[in-house]
Amino acid sequence: MARDRRPSSLHQLRRYVACHHVVRGWHSGEHLARTPPARGCARHLTQESIVMRVLFTGGGTGGHLYPTLSLARALLRADGEAGLCTAPRAPDDVQAPSSDAPDEVLFIGARGKVDQKLLERDGIPHVTLGSSPLRGSSVVETVGGLSRNAVATAQAMRIVSRFRPDVVVASGGYASAPAVIASAWLRAAGLLRNTKIVLLEPNVIPGHANRRLARFADEVWGGYDNTGTSHHFREKFRLIGIPVRPELVTPLSQADARRSLGLQPDGFLVLVFGGSQGARTLNVATSGMVAHRRLPAHWQILHISGERDFEWMTAERRAEPNDNRYSLLPYVDDMALAYRAADLAVCRSGASTLAELAAVGLPAIFVPYPHAADNHQRANADHFVDHGAALIMQDELLTSDSLYWMLMDTAETSKLQGLQTALRKLSHPQALAVMVERIARAKVGSLGSAA
Numbered sequence: 001m002a003r004d005r006r007p008s009s010l011h012q013l014r015r016y017v018a019c020h021h022v023v024r025g026w027h028s029g030e031h032l033a034r035t036p037p038a039r040g041c042a043r044h045l046t047q048e049s050i051v052m053r054v055l056f057t058g059g060g061t062g063g064h065l066y067p068t069l070s071l072a073r074a075l076l077r078a079d080g081e082a083g084l085c086t087a088p089r090a091p092d093d094v095q096a097p098s099s100d101a102p103d104e105v106l107f108i109g110a111r112g113k114v115d116q117k118l119l120e121r122d123g124i125p126h127v128t129l130g131s132s133p134l135r136g137s138s139v140v141e142t143v144g145g146l147s148r149n150a151v152a153t154a155q156a157m158r159i160v161s162r163f164r165p166d167v168v169v170a171s172g173g174y175a176s177a178p179a180v181i182a183s184a185w186l187r188a189a190g191l192l193r194n195t196k197i198v199l200l201e202p203n204v205i206p207g208h209a210n211r212r213l214a215r216f217a218d219e220v221w222g223g224y225d226n227t228g229t230s231h232h233f234r235e236k237f238r239l240i241g242i243p244v245r246p247e248l249v250t251p252l253s254q255a256d257a258r259r260s261l262g263l264q265p266d267g268f269l270v271l272v273f274g275g276s277q278g279a280r281t282l283n284v285a286t287s288g289m290v291a292h293r294r295l296p297a298h299w300q301i302l303h304i305s306g307e308r309d310f311e312w313m314t315a316e317r318r319a320e321p322n323d324n325r326y327s328l329l330p331y332v333d334d335m336a337l338a339y340r341a342a343d344l345a346v347c348r349s350g351a352s353t354l355a356e357l358a359a360v361g362l363p364a365i366f367v368p369y370p371h372a373a374d375n376h377q378r379a380n381a382d383h384f385v386d387h388g389a390a391l392i393m394q395d396e397l398l399t400s401d402s403l404y405w406m407l408m409d410t411a412e413t414s415k416l417q418g419l420q421t422a423l424r425k426l427s428h429p430q431a432l433a434v435m436v437e438r439i440a441r442a443k444v445g446s447l448g449s450a451a
Contacts, residue, residue, distance in 0.1 A: 278306020
């Protein structure tokens, strides 16, 4: 990683892309002054504007949202340096930008507090539609969902036709269906002749939406070789990796990261977390373990409970003797600090969590959420376990006692080092740079060709 926390290859790639694509709003002389071209590439520069627009769609869960957010940030111009897209103005309403808007990205997602909060935080223009899961638990739910998705697809048709993206990147989940279907129909009708459609599959087992939408895709990107064996993807699959935020890899020392979180700088630290909403099973087991088990004197527990359970857990802790080795927080704004501070994690096995842990090299005990669609969290965890990169505990077997003994067994230095070594082999640190490069290929019509 470069010291500015962006992959060095991405920096070089931006220079390459800048040579071949004049982004609207830049005079070629200004462009050349900012980014000296490689030998021979000046002849490719013209005064003619070439628009680069990327439409992102997906969401509903962090696993479907975080990878596309990471890619959107990489595509936007960073620190004034030339990128494929310029930072856009946030729209005043849900209307898509007009055809004479600056080069930009747009995100189409489902209505929901988590998705909208993250998009607003990153300043990414977004439109939320009333789409629903593709499968209902009853006939009434299914029919209602079809009706809502039909309306959402009609709305997406209007938005996509106005935005006219060069590339559509869909990260799965029911929220991605309207925009992908709309883009495919408009392309088939000749209204988006050069638009490319890419699916990003963050899980080991392809999700229901991506399986259905694969027929429309030019490429499918994933992070695990097992994903490419799906007959839905076939020759379209590219093993690239799952993009994560470059800032997750912090230059801070472990001791400094712990101090930033108000923790003791030394000792063995276990990080327990359950995603943005927390995980009740993990919270109950961890709370019971801390209350009823004598932990080794050099251990610390950083427990991120989520907002939902924080109140009752705080009340329960008040009845226990004060222990400065146990820190209970509802959330942590900067997970890079939490990852850097920890020696071992106990967590769910959602797609984004796995990609982030692999990127930072933090060993983990996975407790897959048993009710996840297609049991995909179990498949994710099994993939890491099969590669010797993690341990697994079934949700129904997790208790304060079972957690305690598993932590005691795993805390050996040699075992942690073995997990960490295997974990890094599953990391794809250049995923962002490769994805940006392949998106750039859309301008010369080679996206979808052999890697």
